[in-house]
Amino acid sequence: MKKYISFYLDESGSPSSTFFTVGGFFVYSTVYSTINSIKLKIKSNILKTEKSIKEFRKDVEIFKDQFLIGNDDVIHKEVKWSRLTTDNKEFLLHNLKNFGQQSISITSNLKKWISRDGKKANIDLVYNIMVSYLIEIALISLRVDNNEDIDIKVFIDQRKLTPNIKKQKDLKLESLEGYISTTWFKEQKFVNSKIKIVQLDSYTNPTIRYSDYYAGLINSMCRFLSINHSKEWDNKIDQMFEKAHRKFKCKCLSTIKNQCDIIELLVTECVLKQIEDFEWNINK
Template identity: 45%
Template sequence: MTYYLNFYLDESGNAISDFFVVGGFYLNDSEYQNIQISESKIKSNILKTEKSIRDYRNNFEKDLKAYDLKKEVKWNNLSLSNKKALSSKIRFNNQTNVAMISSLKNWNSKHSKEINLDAIFNMMVKNLIERTIKSISSKSVIKNQDTLNIKVYIDQRKTMIKTNKRQKLETLEGYLKTSFFWELNFKEILVKVIQLESTSYPLIRYADYFVGSVASMCNFLNHSTRSWYQEADVVFEQMHKKVPCICNQAIIKQSNVIEQLVSFCQNHNHVREQKTNNVF
């Protein structure tokens, strides 16, 4: 049997940030048509939500710069009201949110060398996908005799020269293929990595919103006094109310803040599952 696993990922942070987050969501199914149906529903949800945010800005936030209809709505440009509205309007369409988080300051102090963000990004993407596969496999959804068909859609990397709107990222793709060949025991593993312009792809913008909320929560838990992290805990909780999520530490016990965030994520999942079970 061929089992399909699609990831839609973005990043938040840079080499001088306290925290670096890679994440978004994944869709998985043994029938690829079901993944395409979920993609369509998530796209529709994001487009409708972005329209409502633009309308709200134009009607009730006239003191703030209006959103350009030709440009994407980015997490970093959202007001607190916009963030709350967006996080409350996200709907569950069979996706699972995922995040891999690293403390770059701790990393830098431990290894005493310049941060290589591209290498860290590749490692975090690889670990995120690998842990997801192992989690799904542990539930007997996929078996070792199956063929895994993995597609990884990521936002256009800032360090890469753009050539087209669906550019392969061969360095990451080769790294994933080699790593999974040695570390995962499946009949066959097919991997394809594609860079997408978030301006044209709402699914990548979903990933931007999610990693933005996770990075904001990290800084909130780190007691940042900056205004744009205000009520990040409220937005983080809303993001978890309807959609299951797996937040991971890139390195175990690297940061108390990241451990707190992972614990919050697990608790929110438990509460959501209890409410879902009570419905039935």
């Protein structure tokens, strides 16, 4: 029986950041129409929630200029995690609904990716490794056999530095798709899989903005766990992290095991929250 899985991913962090996260959610089914139905429900939920946030910004947070971009009316500005106040973030997480999607993320400490000549690692190469590993772990967790027929679609935010080619109305990420396909062929993994990577504009795609919120949350949690990197806008992030893990099934990954104590602590916190949530539901 053919299986379908769609990933929606965004990144949080920059080449100069300590922590770099790729995160979002995926939907899995043996019926493709089910995936599309869940995607539409998520879009509707995001748009409704964002509308309330924009109205709150316009009517109440008119002094919060640092959270706004562009010259258009506030009501039309894109909602991004990095530009949300603590109240907005809490409201967002409270109103996101579970339609069967599963949250997933992977994080690296970029300060640990140092080449032999002392230069910083190529962020695009690190990104490819992270996305490839994230997808592989998701498939393994779903117990997808190496020989199963599976259709994989990965929707990501547009990346400026990575070569792409035009494909109809979307942009297809050629290098990432080629990297994953070549790696799997070499290692004989998921040999009957078909993978397609598509770049989307977050401004017009609610599912990518959803991924921005989750990737931002995980990256913020890394800073929160690290005394040296915690920021004032990460206030209450631990509470938001717990709420997100109680609401959605989640998997937080580290790119390289034991690369960074903070990331390993994040992964442990993720596992513990899943266990606590399971026990809490059992005892209700």
